[in-house]
Amino acid sequence: MTTTKYLLRAVAPLGGERVDVLIADGVVAAIGADAGTLAGSDATVVESAGLVLLPGLVDLHTHLREPGREDAETVLSGTRAAALGGFTAVHAMANTTPVQDSAGVVEQVWRLGRDAGWVDVHPVGAVSVGLAGEHLAELGAMAGSAAHVRVFSDDGKCVHDPVLMRRALEYVKAFGGVVAQHAQEPRLTENAQMHEGVVSGEIGLAGWPSVAEEAIIARDVLLAEHVGSRLHVCHVSTAGSVEIVRSAKSRGIDVTAEVTPHHLALTDELARGYDPVFKVNPPLRTAADVEAVRTGLADGTIDIVATDHAPHPREDKDSEWSAAAFGMTGLETALSVVQEAMVDTGRMTWADVARVLSSTPAAIGQVSDQGRPIAVGEPANLTLVDPAARWVVVPHEQATASDNSPFGGREMHGRVVATFLRGRATVLDGLAQDDADGSRRAAGRTETH
Amino acid sequence: MKHLLSAADLDRSEAIEILDTAAQMAATQSREIKKLPTLRGRTVVNLFFEDSTRTRISFETAAKRLSADVINFSAKGSSVSKGESLKDTALTLQAMGADAVVIRHQSSGAPHTLAYAGWTSGAVINAGDGTHQHPTQALLDAFTIRRHLVGDSGRADVAGRDLAGLHVAIVGDVLHSRVARSNVQLLHTLGARVTLVAPPTLVPVGVGSWGADVSYHLDEVLTEGRPDAVMMLRVQRERMSMAGGGFFPSPLEYTRGYGLDARRLAALPDHTIVMHPGPMNRGLEISADAADSPRAVIVEQVSNGVAVRMAVLYLLLAGETTNMKAVGE
Ligand SMILES: [Zn+2]
Numbered sequence: 001m002t003t004t005k006y007l008l009r010a011v012a013p014l015g016g017e018r019v020d021v022l023i024a025d026g027v028v029a030a031i032g033a034d035a036g037t038l039a040g041s042d043a044t045v046v047e048s049a050g051l052v053l054l055p056g057l058v059d060l061h062t063h064l065r066e067p068g069r070e071d072a073e074t075v076l077s078g079t080r081a082a083a084l085g086g087f088t089a090v091h092a093m094a095n096t097t098p099v100q101d102s103a104g105v106v107e108q109v110w111r112l113g114r115d116a117g118w119v120d121v122h123p124v125g126a127v128s129v130g131l132a133g134e135h136l137a138e139l140g141a142m143a144g145s146a147a148h149v150r151v152f153s154d155d156g157k158c159v160h161d162p163v164l165m166r167r168a169l170e171y172v173k174a175f176g177g178v179v180a181q182h183a184q185e186p187r188l189t190e191n192a193q194m195h196e197g198v199v200s201g202e203i204g205l206a207g208w209p210s211v212a213e214e215a216i217i218a219r220d221v222l223l224a225e226h227v228g229s230r231l232h233v234c235h236v237s238t239a240g241s242v243e244i245v246r247s248a249k250s251r252g253i254d255v256t257a258e259v260t261p262h263h264l265a266l267t268d269e270l271a272r273g274y275d276p277v278f279k280v281n282p283p284l285r286t287a288a289d290v291e292a293v294r295t296g297l298a299d300g301t302i303d304i305v306a307t308d309h310a311p312h313p314r315e316d317k318d319s320e321w322s323a324a325a326f327g328m329t330g331l332e333t334a335l336s337v338v339q340e341a342m343v344d345t346g347r348m349t350w351a352d353v354a355r356v357l358s359s360t361p362a363a364i365g366q367v368s369d370q371g372r373p374i375a376v377g378e379p380a381n382l383t384l385v386d387p388a389a390r391w392v393v394v395p396h397e398q399a400t401a402s403d404n405s406p407f408g409g410r411e412m413h414g415r416v417v418a419t420f421l422r423g424r425a426t427v428l429d430g431l432a433q434d435d436a437d438g439s440r441r442a443a444g445r446t447e448t449h
Numbered sequence: 450m451k452h453l454l455s456a457a458d459l460d461r462s463e464a465i466e467i468l469d470t471a472a473q474m475a476a477t478q479s480r481e482i483k484k485l486p487t488l489r490g491r492t493v494v495n496l497f498f499e500d501s502t503r504t505r506i507s508f509e510t511a512a513k514r515l516s517a518d519v520i521n522f523s524a525k526g527s528s529v530s531k532g533e534s535l536k537d538t539a540l541t542l543q544a545m546g547a548d549a550v551v552i553r554h555q556s557s558g559a560p561h562t563l564a565y566a567g568w569t570s571g572a573v574i575n576a577g578d579g580t581h582q583h584p585t586q587a588l589l590d591a592f593t594i595r596r597h598l599v600g601d602s603g604r605a606d607v608a609g610r611d612l613a614g615l616h617v618a619i620v621g622d623v624l625h626s627r628v629a630r631s632n633v634q635l636l637h638t639l640g641a642r643v644t645l646v647a648p649p650t651l652v653p654v655g656v657g658s659w660g661a662d663v664s665y666h667l668d669e670v671l672t673e674g675r676p677d678a679v680m681m682l683r684v685q686r687e688r689m690s691m692a693g694g695g696f697f698p699s700p701l702e703y704t705r706g707y708g709l710d711a712r713r714l715a716a717l718p719d720h721t722i723v724m725h726p727g728p729m730n731r732g733l734e735i736s737a738d739a740a741d742s743p744r745a746v747i748v749e750q751v752s753n754g755v756a757v758r759m760a761v762l763y764l765l766l767a768g769e770t771t772n773m774k775a776v777g778e
Contacts, residue, residue, distance in 0.1 A: 193557075196654050196655075197654060197655050198654075198655035198657075198658045199655070200653075200654070200655065201653035201654055201655035201656060201658075201659075202630070202655065202658070202659070203557060203558065203581055204557035204558075204578070204579050204580035204581030204582070204627060204630060205557050205558070205579075205580075205581075206580075207654060209654070273561070273565075274557075274558030274561045274562050315534075318534070318536055318566075319534055319535055319536065319562070320535050320554065320556040320558060320559035320562045321556065321557065321558045321559075321562070322556040322557065322558075322579070323534075323535075323556060
């Protein structure tokens, strides 16, 4: 590990006043006039005028695919992509092969993350054995393991049995865990291919109705209230879901919710070309739903943005729509999407971005050393952003091992210039800081201006 | 137009040109020697991922009467069902030099993917995809309607005419029907008014944007709507036992509400024709009385299918040098 000191000159923490920030010994060593003085002559100076400094981003919903689908992504490739996207921690979803439903598997993933060293990897534990929705997995063992699991989810599948969901919500109270629900009523979505609405009716693809998401969320907030536990709702995608979460919160129910970047930006109209790159679960919804999730994120009804980064190898997307896999990559585009949809539209400030992409996801996942304030003595998990940059997504040039970005060819707003993990630059000048072979590469981007 | 993927791809003049060309093709089919030399040396592949002997034979007959070489690639039960992808099949056909690929696929959008994924350079003709489109069926239906209902009951020359002012009722499983989707669009393009009739469970969400009226009451539509043509859709019996207890309670209840029988036939105006894309479920959506009545044009639809498919193949392939412009680029 390098012990380099970094002096970020004239940077704007959370988009505020320009100050100098010194990173040394893994922490924020000084802010303001002291920083230059304490830097000495050996600090690497990063001219940061016009750049915004954020706490390192924390993703509560990442599919790293290892073990089992190393053809789609590995912990190494996925976490490298995460660092390039400005993340310093990711929660690795449990739907691996074998499933992350035991202490052994979550510890394996946690170790792979630690060895890779790009971001902190916090494995998510499965709620049920094998994601089968029948028996509780050994949640306590996973919580007590070296991986220190606090988030439990059968994501990819819904915990649809109300009794199992109730038991899970109750059981995690023993160690302060949270159940993250993939809300999808299975019977209402059999063979579903896309959002059920005008477009699905016209282009003849079986519909995934909004009510299939909303019915489960409504049930689960009531269960959480009944047993006095914490519920987290994954990838809220419909206007109705936002309403249900809003009313649950107003009743004092302990619920948090996330939205993905793609649900903030894209609609079901994109399915008209039958390009499976736009096939995702939950599906892209209507423009009215996009507006509702943006409003919900801005007013705090939706607590966080989480990527649901879901890499798939080419052959799983290179087919007719109905044969293709669900999912999109997102780690390297998330911040840009949030900037364009929320900051550049005046709906949120950079402080809000820090809240929804760092401090609140860290709080939900109970990651104590991430999502911290930018203050002297705090761990230097930081992300430096150039909001003025514009770049075009080139999927096969991204660091993720898969090409299924829905933003291919699109010009993005804002670029991650540097990412620091406990004071070490994992990304600098927009380049991943690979150590061994020194093979630096840009992150799937072509500068436009 | 390089491909024919959806009825929505056709504007009014393109659709009428296909119908007019089909009329010329039909005229040649009453001659003793039916074969035309137009597509000699061209290769048409029938790529069927889903069984449909009648549609395949119709396209095969059309291609052969234009002197094209025909390769039938029945993907069902062959290597494809063992995991060979659409992509690999397409690349194989490309290597064989297919000038046109006629594709039937159980997955909506598969012809679109075949046309635009860069796997084949030939023209792609959609012969039915999932619950999406079956454009040549809509064209043969429009052709049949025009023959019977436009001009002097088919005796006048109807070249250049559309279907303005006509009312067509489409009855049955609209939800799962590519025939209904294609017909609604093409009939709309040609100026006809469409009423969709189905139990509410078989009406798709979002149907409000289709530009058709929707009714749950067949008797009302037949007596008050006085349709010029009644198109009965095939109901798949197996659908009815599916998830959620089926889309309607029983075949008997369906027939009572939505079947075309002698009583309903008698309620129709004299000139009204009865259509069905086939294959029929006699006794379910249509009774033998209705299917075999003089106003049924169901057998004629089959022969018109060959003429319409000849026209489409001709305009897509031979048209490259002669007639292409009229079909649009
Ligand atoms: Zn999910």
